[in-house]
Amino acid sequence: MDTIKLSIFSIVGDSFCVAAEDGEKVFKQIRMGIEKNKKITLSFQNVEMLTTAFLNTAIGKLYGEYDEKTVKKHMSVEDMDSSDKLRLKRVIDTAKVYYANPNQLEDSIKTIMEED
Amino acid sequence: MSAETLCEIENSYYSYQQLINLYANHKEEWFGDIDVNLYGWFSANSSSVLGAILTKFQNNLNTVRIFAEKSESILKRNGFLSHFGHSKAIDYNHTAIAYQVLSTEDDRYFNNYVFKEFISRPDLPVMTDALKRKLAESIYEIFINAKMHSQTEKIFVCGQFFPKKHKIIFTITDIGIGIKNVVNNRFGSNLSAIQAIEWAIQDKHTTKKDVSGGIGLALLHEFIKLNRGTVQIVSNEGFWELSHTGKVVRSFTNEFPGTMVNISVCTNDANQYMLSKEVTDDIF
Numbered sequence: 001m002d003t004i005k006l007s008i009f010s011i012v013g014d015s016f017c018v019a020a021e022d023g024e025k026v027f028k029q030i031r032m033g034i035e036k037n038k039k040i041t042l043s044f045q046n047v048e049m050l051t052t053a054f055l056n057t058a059i060g061k062l063y064g065e066y067d068e069k070t071v072k073k074h075m076s077v078e079d080m081d082s083s084d085k086l087r088l089k090r091v092i093d094t095a096k097v098y099y100a101n102p103n104q105l106e107d108s109i110k111t112i113m114e115e116d
Numbered sequence: 117m118s119a120e121t122l123c124e125i126e127n128s129y130y131s132y133q134q135l136i137n138l139y140a141n142h143k144e145e146w147f148g149d150i151d152v153n154l155y156g157w158f159s160a161n162s163s164s165v166l167g168a169i170l171t172k173f174q175n176n177l178n179t180v181r182i183f184a185e186k187s188e189s190i191l192k193r194n195g196f197l198s199h200f201g202h203s204k205a206i207d208y209n210h211t212a213i214a215y216q217v218l219s220t221e222d223d224r225y226f227n228n229y230v231f232k233e234f235i236s237r238p239d240l241p242v243m244t245d246a247l248k249r250k251l252a253e254s255i256y257e258i259f260i261n262a263k264m265h266s267q268t269e270k271i272f273v274c275g276q277f278f279p280k281k282h283k284i285i286f287t288i289t290d291i292g293i294g295i296k297n298v299v300n301n302r303f304g305s306n307l308s309a310i311q312a313i314e315w316a317i318q319d320k321h322t323t324k325k326d327v328s329g330g331i332g333l334a335l336l337h338e339f340i341k342l343n344r345g346t347v348q349i350v351s352n353e354g355f356w357e358l359s360h361t362g363k364v365v366r367s368f369t370n371e372f373p374g375t376m377v378n379i380s381v382c383t384n385d386a387n388q389y390m391l392s393k394e395v396t397d398d399i400f
Binding site for chain 2: 014016018019020049050051052053054056057060061063064068071072075076077083085087088089090091092094095097098099105106108109112113
Protein backbone atom coordinates (compact mmCIF):
# COMPACT_ATOMS: atom_id res chain seq x y z
CA MET A 1 0.00 0.00 0.00
CA ASP A 2 1.43 3.43 -0.99
CA THR A 3 1.83 5.99 1.76
CA ILE A 4 0.85 9.62 1.31
CA LYS A 5 1.47 12.45 3.72
CA LEU A 6 -1.30 14.96 4.42
CA SER A 7 -0.29 18.19 6.10
CA ILE A 8 -3.05 19.54 8.34
CA PHE A 9 -1.43 22.97 8.27
CA SER A 10 -1.47 23.05 4.46
CA ILE A 11 -5.05 21.82 4.16
CA VAL A 12 -6.40 24.30 6.73
CA GLY A 13 -4.04 27.10 5.74
CA ASP A 14 -3.52 28.13 9.35
CA SER A 15 -1.71 26.93 12.47
CA PHE A 16 -4.94 27.25 14.48
CA CYS A 17 -7.06 24.25 13.58
CA VAL A 18 -10.18 24.93 15.58
CA ALA A 19 -13.31 25.07 13.40
CA ALA A 20 -15.35 22.01 12.42
CA GLU A 21 -15.57 23.34 8.84
CA ASP A 22 -11.78 23.12 8.58
CA GLY A 23 -11.94 19.60 10.01
CA GLU A 24 -14.32 18.70 7.19
CA LYS A 25 -11.68 19.69 4.60
CA VAL A 26 -9.20 17.31 6.23
CA PHE A 27 -11.81 14.54 6.48
CA LYS A 28 -12.56 14.76 2.75
CA GLN A 29 -8.88 14.40 1.85
CA ILE A 30 -8.40 11.44 4.17
CA ARG A 31 -11.49 9.75 2.76
CA MET A 32 -10.21 10.24 -0.77
CA GLY A 33 -6.93 8.61 0.23
CA ILE A 34 -8.62 5.63 1.89
CA GLU A 35 -10.89 5.13 -1.13
CA LYS A 36 -7.75 4.94 -3.29
CA ASN A 37 -6.32 2.41 -0.83
CA LYS A 38 -3.51 4.67 0.34
CA LYS A 39 -1.86 4.59 3.74
CA ILE A 40 -2.12 8.10 5.15
CA THR A 41 0.30 9.83 7.46
CA LEU A 42 -1.31 12.90 8.95
CA SER A 43 1.30 15.51 9.74
CA PHE A 44 0.60 18.01 12.50
CA GLN A 45 3.75 19.99 11.81
CA ASN A 46 3.23 23.74 12.43
CA VAL A 47 -0.16 23.17 14.06
CA GLU A 48 -0.32 25.27 17.21
CA MET A 49 -3.88 24.83 18.38
CA LEU A 50 -6.44 22.06 18.01
CA THR A 51 -9.99 21.77 19.27
CA THR A 52 -12.01 18.63 19.75
CA ALA A 53 -14.60 20.07 17.34
CA PHE A 54 -11.94 20.10 14.61
CA LEU A 55 -10.69 16.60 15.44
CA ASN A 56 -14.22 15.15 15.68
CA THR A 57 -14.91 16.19 12.12
CA ALA A 58 -11.45 15.59 10.65
CA ILE A 59 -10.81 12.18 12.20
CA GLY A 60 -13.68 11.07 14.48
CA LYS A 61 -16.04 10.99 11.50
CA LEU A 62 -13.94 8.27 9.85
CA TYR A 63 -15.42 5.78 12.31
CA GLY A 64 -18.87 6.56 10.92
CA GLU A 65 -17.71 5.53 7.44
CA TYR A 66 -15.22 2.74 8.07
CA ASP A 67 -14.75 0.02 10.63
CA GLU A 68 -12.02 0.32 13.22
CA LYS A 69 -9.77 -2.20 11.49
CA THR A 70 -9.83 -0.23 8.22
CA VAL A 71 -9.06 3.08 9.93
CA LYS A 72 -6.19 1.52 11.88
CA LYS A 73 -4.76 -0.02 8.70
CA HIS A 74 -4.79 3.27 6.81
CA MET A 75 -4.01 5.94 9.39
CA SER A 76 -1.01 7.19 11.32
CA VAL A 77 0.06 10.55 12.73
CA GLU A 78 3.36 12.38 13.05
CA ASP A 79 4.70 15.63 14.51
CA MET A 80 2.08 15.57 17.23
CA ASP A 81 2.96 16.31 20.83
CA SER A 82 1.83 14.19 23.77
CA SER A 83 -0.91 16.55 24.85
CA ASP A 84 -2.50 16.59 21.39
CA LYS A 85 -2.12 12.82 21.08
CA LEU A 86 -4.11 12.41 24.29
CA ARG A 87 -6.76 14.76 22.96
CA LEU A 88 -6.95 12.87 19.66
CA LYS A 89 -7.12 9.54 21.49
CA ARG A 90 -10.08 10.84 23.47
CA VAL A 91 -11.81 12.04 20.30
CA ILE A 92 -11.31 8.63 18.70
CA ASP A 93 -12.50 6.68 21.75
CA THR A 94 -15.61 8.88 21.82
CA ALA A 95 -16.22 8.35 18.10
CA LYS A 96 -15.94 4.55 18.48
CA VAL A 97 -18.55 4.58 21.24
CA TYR A 98 -20.83 7.00 19.37
CA TYR A 99 -20.89 5.17 16.06
CA ALA A 100 -21.29 1.80 17.79
CA ASN A 101 -24.59 3.03 19.27
CA PRO A 102 -25.84 6.39 17.95
CA ASN A 103 -29.06 6.03 19.96
CA GLN A 104 -27.32 6.20 23.33
CA LEU A 105 -27.74 10.01 23.45
CA GLU A 106 -31.52 9.72 23.05
CA ASP A 107 -31.46 7.05 25.76
CA SER A 108 -29.59 9.34 28.16
CA ILE A 109 -32.24 12.04 27.65
CA LYS A 110 -35.05 9.51 28.19
CA THR A 111 -33.44 8.45 31.45
CA ILE A 112 -33.51 12.04 32.75
CA MET A 113 -37.15 12.44 31.64
CA GLU A 114 -38.12 9.20 33.38
CA GLU A 115 -36.42 10.29 36.61
CA ASP A 116 -38.64 13.39 36.77
CA MET B 117 -36.56 57.42 28.84
CA SER B 118 -35.88 54.62 31.31
CA ALA B 119 -32.98 54.39 33.71
CA GLU B 120 -31.66 51.22 35.29
CA THR B 121 -29.05 50.75 37.98
CA LEU B 122 -26.81 47.73 38.32
CA CYS B 123 -25.18 47.48 41.77
CA GLU B 124 -21.86 45.84 42.59
CA ILE B 125 -21.72 43.50 39.60
CA GLU B 126 -19.35 40.61 40.22
CA ASN B 127 -19.29 37.00 39.12
CA SER B 128 -22.16 35.83 41.29
CA TYR B 129 -25.67 34.44 40.94
CA TYR B 130 -27.11 37.69 42.36
CA SER B 131 -25.23 39.81 39.85
CA TYR B 132 -26.41 37.64 36.96
CA GLN B 133 -29.98 37.96 38.28
CA GLN B 134 -29.63 41.77 38.11
CA LEU B 135 -28.43 41.54 34.53
CA ILE B 136 -31.29 39.19 33.62
CA ASN B 137 -33.77 41.59 35.24
CA LEU B 138 -32.34 44.41 33.14
CA TYR B 139 -32.98 42.35 30.02
CA ALA B 140 -36.48 41.34 31.13
CA ASN B 141 -37.42 44.97 31.80
CA HIS B 142 -36.59 46.17 28.28
CA LYS B 143 -36.66 43.17 25.95
CA GLU B 144 -39.89 44.29 24.31
CA GLU B 145 -38.86 47.96 24.05
CA TRP B 146 -38.29 49.54 20.62
CA PHE B 147 -36.99 53.02 19.65
CA GLY B 148 -36.52 53.98 23.31
CA ASP B 149 -33.74 55.54 25.36
CA ILE B 150 -32.26 53.23 27.95
CA ASP B 151 -29.76 54.58 30.49
CA VAL B 152 -27.76 52.10 32.54
CA ASN B 153 -25.99 53.26 35.69
CA LEU B 154 -23.19 51.06 36.98
CA TYR B 155 -23.07 51.67 40.70
CA GLY B 156 -19.98 50.57 42.63
CA TRP B 157 -17.84 47.65 41.50
CA PHE B 158 -18.30 46.22 38.02
CA SER B 159 -16.27 43.12 37.27
CA ALA B 160 -14.63 43.95 33.91
CA ASN B 161 -15.19 40.50 32.39
CA SER B 162 -18.94 41.03 32.95
CA SER B 163 -18.71 43.47 30.03
CA SER B 164 -19.26 40.31 27.98
CA VAL B 165 -22.68 39.67 29.54
CA LEU B 166 -23.77 43.30 29.72
CA GLY B 167 -22.59 43.88 26.15
CA ALA B 168 -24.70 40.94 24.95
CA ILE B 169 -27.82 42.30 26.66
CA LEU B 170 -27.29 45.88 25.50
CA THR B 171 -26.69 44.69 21.95
CA LYS B 172 -30.11 43.04 22.05
CA PHE B 173 -31.54 46.43 23.05
CA GLN B 174 -29.63 48.18 20.26
CA ASN B 175 -30.96 45.60 17.80
CA ASN B 176 -34.43 46.94 18.70
CA LEU B 177 -33.16 50.40 17.70
CA ASN B 178 -33.02 51.63 21.28
CA THR B 179 -30.41 54.22 22.23
CA VAL B 180 -28.32 52.90 25.10
CA ARG B 181 -26.19 55.08 27.35
CA ILE B 182 -23.93 53.85 30.14
CA PHE B 183 -22.92 55.85 33.19
CA ALA B 184 -20.05 54.28 35.07
CA GLU B 185 -18.21 56.03 37.88
CA LYS B 186 -15.99 53.66 39.81
CA SER B 187 -15.62 51.28 36.88
CA GLU B 188 -15.28 53.88 34.11
CA SER B 189 -11.50 53.62 33.90
CA ILE B 190 -11.30 49.83 33.44
CA LEU B 191 -14.30 49.78 31.10
CA LYS B 192 -12.58 52.38 28.92
CA ARG B 193 -9.31 50.46 29.04
CA ASN B 194 -10.87 47.16 27.98
CA GLY B 195 -12.69 48.91 25.14
CA PHE B 196 -16.23 48.18 26.38
CA LEU B 197 -17.43 51.77 26.77
CA SER B 198 -16.19 52.68 23.31
CA HIS B 199 -19.14 50.63 21.99
CA PHE B 200 -21.50 53.00 23.81
CA GLY B 201 -20.29 56.45 22.85
CA HIS B 202 -17.27 56.83 25.16
CA SER B 203 -13.64 57.26 24.16
CA LYS B 204 -11.15 54.42 24.53
CA ALA B 205 -8.24 54.60 27.00
CA ILE B 206 -4.82 52.95 27.00
CA ASP B 207 -4.43 50.11 29.47
CA TYR B 208 -1.37 51.28 31.40
CA ASN B 209 -2.15 48.77 34.16
CA HIS B 210 -1.85 45.87 31.71
CA THR B 211 -4.66 43.96 33.42
CA ALA B 212 -7.42 44.28 30.84
CA ILE B 213 -8.33 41.52 28.40
CA ALA B 214 -10.12 43.36 25.62
CA TYR B 215 -13.88 43.32 25.11
CA GLN B 216 -14.65 42.06 21.61
CA VAL B 217 -17.82 41.41 19.68
CA LEU B 218 -17.35 38.68 17.10
CA SER B 219 -19.57 37.20 14.48
CA THR B 220 -19.63 33.42 14.23
CA GLU B 221 -17.62 33.54 11.00
CA ASP B 222 -14.79 35.41 12.71
CA ASP B 223 -12.65 32.35 13.49
CA ARG B 224 -9.50 33.90 12.09
CA TYR B 225 -10.15 37.14 13.92
CA PHE B 226 -10.70 35.21 17.13
CA ASN B 227 -7.37 33.43 16.53
CA ASN B 228 -5.65 36.81 16.43
CA TYR B 229 -7.49 37.88 19.57
CA VAL B 230 -6.42 34.81 21.56
CA PHE B 231 -2.88 35.14 20.26
CA LYS B 232 -2.68 38.82 21.15
CA GLU B 233 -4.44 38.66 24.52
CA PHE B 234 -3.12 35.35 25.87
CA ILE B 235 -0.33 33.66 23.95
CA SER B 236 2.07 36.39 22.87
CA ARG B 237 1.35 38.88 25.60
CA PRO B 238 4.48 39.77 27.60
CA ASP B 239 2.62 41.20 30.59
CA LEU B 240 0.60 38.05 31.21
CA PRO B 241 1.00 36.71 34.76
CA VAL B 242 3.66 34.06 35.09
CA MET B 243 2.09 30.78 34.02
CA THR B 244 3.55 27.48 32.93
CA ASP B 245 3.39 26.79 29.20
CA ALA B 246 1.11 23.85 29.95
CA LEU B 247 -1.33 26.11 31.78
CA LYS B 248 -1.22 28.83 29.14
CA ARG B 249 -2.00 26.25 26.49
CA LYS B 250 -4.76 24.66 28.55
CA LEU B 251 -6.32 28.08 29.07
CA ALA B 252 -6.19 28.91 25.35
CA GLU B 253 -7.63 25.48 24.46
CA SER B 254 -10.48 25.96 26.94
CA ILE B 255 -11.30 29.36 25.49
CA TYR B 256 -11.40 27.87 22.00
CA GLU B 257 -13.61 24.98 23.06
CA ILE B 258 -16.14 27.41 24.56
CA PHE B 259 -16.02 29.71 21.52
CA ILE B 260 -16.49 26.86 19.07
CA ASN B 261 -19.36 25.44 21.15
CA ALA B 262 -21.13 28.80 21.03
CA LYS B 263 -20.50 29.11 17.30
CA MET B 264 -21.68 25.59 16.44
CA HIS B 265 -24.66 25.10 18.69
CA SER B 266 -26.18 28.32 19.95
CA GLN B 267 -27.56 29.77 16.68
CA THR B 268 -26.20 33.12 17.79
CA GLU B 269 -25.27 35.95 15.44
CA LYS B 270 -22.66 37.42 17.75
CA ILE B 271 -20.30 36.23 20.45
CA PHE B 272 -19.12 38.61 23.18
CA VAL B 273 -15.82 38.01 24.93
CA CYS B 274 -13.99 39.82 27.70
CA GLY B 275 -11.64 39.06 30.57
CA GLN B 276 -9.51 40.49 33.31
CA PHE B 277 -6.23 39.66 35.06
CA PHE B 278 -5.97 39.86 38.81
CA PRO B 279 -2.19 39.67 39.26
CA LYS B 280 -2.24 39.86 43.08
CA LYS B 281 -4.87 37.16 43.33
CA HIS B 282 -3.09 35.01 40.69
CA LYS B 283 -6.26 34.78 38.71
CA ILE B 284 -7.58 35.26 35.18
CA ILE B 285 -11.30 35.52 34.60
CA PHE B 286 -12.65 35.15 31.08
CA THR B 287 -16.24 35.24 29.87
CA ILE B 288 -17.82 34.18 26.58
CA THR B 289 -21.47 35.07 25.98
CA ASP B 290 -23.77 34.32 23.07
CA ILE B 291 -27.26 35.56 22.32
CA GLY B 292 -28.49 32.31 20.85
CA ILE B 293 -31.33 30.03 21.87
CA GLY B 294 -29.73 28.68 25.05
CA ILE B 295 -28.59 25.15 25.95
CA LYS B 296 -32.08 24.07 27.04
CA ASN B 297 -33.57 24.81 23.63
CA VAL B 298 -30.62 23.32 21.74
CA VAL B 299 -31.01 20.02 23.62
CA ASN B 300 -34.81 19.96 23.58
CA ASN B 301 -35.02 20.84 19.87
CA ARG B 302 -32.58 18.07 19.04
CA PHE B 303 -34.20 15.32 21.11
CA GLY B 304 -37.83 16.47 21.35
CA SER B 305 -37.44 16.51 25.11
CA ASN B 306 -38.62 18.90 27.78
CA LEU B 307 -35.57 19.33 30.01
CA SER B 308 -35.27 22.32 32.32
CA ALA B 309 -32.33 24.68 31.81
CA ILE B 310 -30.42 23.09 34.69
CA GLN B 311 -31.10 19.53 33.48
CA ALA B 312 -29.93 20.53 29.99
CA ILE B 313 -26.72 22.15 31.28
CA GLU B 314 -25.93 19.09 33.43
CA TRP B 315 -26.54 16.81 30.46
CA ALA B 316 -24.39 18.96 28.12
CA ILE B 317 -21.31 19.04 30.34
CA GLN B 318 -21.12 15.27 30.59
CA ASP B 319 -18.46 13.53 28.55
CA LYS B 320 -19.58 12.32 25.08
CA HIS B 321 -22.89 14.20 25.21
CA THR B 322 -23.49 16.14 22.02
CA THR B 323 -26.45 17.53 20.11
CA LYS B 324 -24.66 17.21 16.79
CA LYS B 325 -26.17 14.79 14.31
CA ASP B 326 -24.00 12.17 12.63
CA VAL B 327 -20.78 13.46 14.25
CA SER B 328 -19.49 12.38 17.63
CA GLY B 329 -18.54 15.01 20.17
CA GLY B 330 -19.34 16.34 23.59
CA ILE B 331 -15.73 16.38 24.74
CA GLY B 332 -15.06 20.13 24.82
CA LEU B 333 -17.15 21.03 27.86
CA ALA B 334 -16.10 17.83 29.65
CA LEU B 335 -12.42 18.75 29.12
CA LEU B 336 -13.11 22.25 30.42
CA HIS B 337 -14.81 20.80 33.46
CA GLU B 338 -11.84 18.50 34.15
CA PHE B 339 -9.29 21.30 33.65
CA ILE B 340 -11.06 23.66 36.04
CA LYS B 341 -11.28 20.92 38.67
CA LEU B 342 -7.53 20.25 38.49
CA ASN B 343 -6.73 23.95 38.43
CA ARG B 344 -8.98 24.57 41.44
CA GLY B 345 -10.63 27.33 39.45
CA THR B 346 -14.30 28.03 38.85
CA VAL B 347 -16.59 27.57 35.88
CA GLN B 348 -20.04 29.13 35.72
CA ILE B 349 -22.69 28.59 33.10
CA VAL B 350 -25.74 30.79 32.78
CA SER B 351 -28.20 29.65 30.13
CA ASN B 352 -31.91 30.40 29.85
CA GLU B 353 -33.14 30.31 33.46
CA GLY B 354 -30.34 28.05 34.72
CA PHE B 355 -27.25 28.82 36.80
CA TRP B 356 -24.57 26.13 37.19
CA GLU B 357 -21.26 26.62 38.97
CA LEU B 358 -18.40 24.29 39.79
CA SER B 359 -15.47 25.25 41.98
CA HIS B 360 -13.19 23.55 44.49
CA THR B 361 -15.87 24.17 47.11
CA GLY B 362 -18.41 22.14 45.14
CA LYS B 363 -21.26 22.52 42.72
CA VAL B 364 -24.07 25.07 42.87
CA VAL B 365 -27.19 24.95 40.70
CA ARG B 366 -29.98 27.51 40.90
CA SER B 367 -32.76 28.92 38.78
CA PHE B 368 -33.25 32.57 37.88
CA THR B 369 -36.43 34.53 37.76
CA ASN B 370 -36.75 35.26 34.03
CA GLU B 371 -34.48 33.96 31.29
CA PHE B 372 -31.06 34.99 30.12
CA PRO B 373 -31.21 35.54 26.34
CA GLY B 374 -28.54 33.01 25.44
CA THR B 375 -25.63 31.36 27.19
CA MET B 376 -22.69 32.66 29.18
CA VAL B 377 -19.67 30.62 30.20
CA ASN B 378 -17.35 32.20 32.71
CA ILE B 379 -14.04 30.65 33.77
CA SER B 380 -11.81 31.73 36.61
CA VAL B 381 -8.37 30.17 36.36
CA CYS B 382 -5.61 30.14 38.99
CA THR B 383 -2.42 31.31 37.29
CA ASN B 384 -0.02 29.96 39.93
CA ASP B 385 -0.83 26.38 38.98
CA ALA B 386 2.06 24.00 38.28
CA ASN B 387 0.04 21.04 36.96
CA GLN B 388 1.42 19.57 33.76
CA TYR B 389 -2.00 18.44 32.49
CA MET B 390 -0.85 15.49 30.47
CA LEU B 391 1.00 13.16 32.76
CA SER B 392 -2.09 11.58 34.26
CA LYS B 393 -2.40 9.09 31.40
CA GLU B 394 0.23 7.17 29.58
CA VAL B 395 0.61 8.62 26.09
CA THR B 396 0.25 5.85 23.60
CA ASP B 397 1.03 5.55 19.91
CA ASP B 398 -1.88 3.14 19.50
CA ILE B 399 -4.27 5.97 18.79
CA PHE B 400 -6.48 4.51 16.10
